[in-house]
Amino acid sequence: MARQHSHPFVPYRPVRYPEPEMIARGREFYEHMDRRRSVRFFSDEPVPRECVELAVRAANTAPSGAHQQPWKFVIIGDPETKRRIRQAAEAEERQNYEGGRLTPEWREALAPLETGPDKEYLETVPWLVVCFAEKYGVRPDGTRVKHYYVNESVGIACGFLIAALHAMGLSTLTHTPNPMAFLSEICGRPGNERPYILFPVGYAAPDAEVPDLVRKPFSEVIG
């Protein structure tokens, strides 16, 4: 008997593959993702805005609490805004690294990444994408809409964004300058939006290097 719905439903028939093809596709995708690395050395080579927009479209397909899609992505390409963001991020990071705001434990955890307060890449890259999380929605009459699972939802969307950029041969970094309230001001965002992650987007520099990190073995991530 047909299910009864009180809201519109449509058929959904995801593509199915024979088992060997499932495994081949799964392996290919895993190996593709395993080749992704966070990058801190970027080329200034231009990237079509369309690539960034496609990545945001991919992010916008993420599942979200009650399908509220509690995210906003601000795409920045003009040099003056990039410069302001770099200046503000570096001012905060100098207090972290040189003003003692990072705890010794935190410093120790970061040591292998050799990060520091200089964030040159924020100006080098052709694009910055700033993801904002909508803590709550706002109706046209100004009243608030409660949002559910905002962190989980926006985190998944950002994962999709990262995967989409990687699929296009682009690199990024999940940069979280701390604190990052300055992003709300520079991007002119309303009070219901909280800066979530700042993504520099571009090609990795031809001489880019990344820390020689090892991923946890499979056996260790299976609980």
Ligand code: IYR
């Ligand atoms: N936000 C700082 C520090 C930093 C923190 C973590 I956790 C990292 O994985 C990397 C950096 C910075 O951007 O340098």
